Amino acid sequence: MKRILIPVTNHATLGDTDQANGTYSPEITHVIHELTAAGFDYEIASIKGGKAPLYGTDIEGDEVNRIVLADDNFQNRINNTIPVSQVNIDEYDAVFYPGGFGLLSDLSTNTDFAQLAAKHYENGGVIAAVCHGPAALLPITLSNGDSLLASISVTGFTREEEIDFGTITHIPFLLEEALSRKAARFNKVQPWQELVIVDKRVITGQNPTSAHGVGKALVTSLS
Template sequence: MSKKILMVVTNADKLEQHDTGLWLSEFVEPATEFKEAGFEVTAASMNGGRIPIDPNSYSNELPRVWDGVMEPIHDTPRLSEINPEEYDGIFFCGGHGTMVDFPDNDTIEEILRHFITENKLISSVCHGPSGFIGVTDHNDQPFVKGRKMTGFTNEEEKQTGLESVVPFSMEDRLREEGAVFETGEAFKDHVVVERNLVTGQNPQSSLSTAQVVIEQFKTAKPE
């Protein structure tokens, strides 16, 4: 039976005066890998509907193979309408838009609690871990407390020139909640695995993060 992956994406299209949204490759590259592995992919967002794409994430020509893969983000269901019991894993895609509508989000917390409690696979890339901020487990402890993980770093934020625009430092907030935040070289592929949590640092890590997720499913012990 094929695995079902829930991919969570942002609806936010503005960061102050800057156009933002989903960083396209952080959905398309993992979704392509998941589909090629035979997984069923669903994309969901806070408000549903068509997902805004960060204009900086478009290349001059998108690979033709991406056309079909992009279909799920043309009209997404609301995350609140999703039954998490139907999914084997969850993947939080990045883009600066996530800094607006992912943190301290009650709907995300409710969905994530299921994956935490059931010890299902949880994964993210780049700014995706902003969805972990404010999420507590069934013991009322921060989800990230004591967990090794990564995500878009302070150094990378500084290099984008958006350090003063983002509402907070994601790396700092995750550290404050107890995450053992591991930083690799800026804009180089870096993935961290901690039990059922798989995190990638930046857009360059999108593909390998998905590949690690697939590998985790392959090596998981039968229940």
């Protein structure tokens, strides 16, 4: 059975504000929905381990989000995440980083997960991320010293979407700019439209609308 490692943030607020944050629920639930439908298994990990903060759990009309959140298996895993120190990366077929603003404050600079992801990728593994999730790709350095992103075309949450969402002045850094400076190419479509980019074994999605497509692309890459 294919197994996917899902690293999530421990940071529970938007940047340095007191606004509740963490991982944006639909971006993890929609991908997990696709993975479980394909018969794959997953584990959720974080830097510190333990209960991981989620927001966007009460969105009306998102049936997939509601179904996954109601699953006891998911609740057990999000409330008891594996600390990075206990992760054996060789046990997984892919790594998926869901978004949410929280990871801009921890996973975007964390070298522990970055080293695991580099090893995973160089051993033929797949890396996926959606919305702000690609921030976790920024610190990934390959064994030759190159950034993973240096030869990869990606997408992620855009400046226009930050402005629309009212977060442009609260975020620790602008993801689009950070990715544009490091990646071979940054791609985007109009705000809130779906965009999924698959380049080599890296899958990225622009925004929450793209989570479903990232899940499908991840399943396809592992099938």
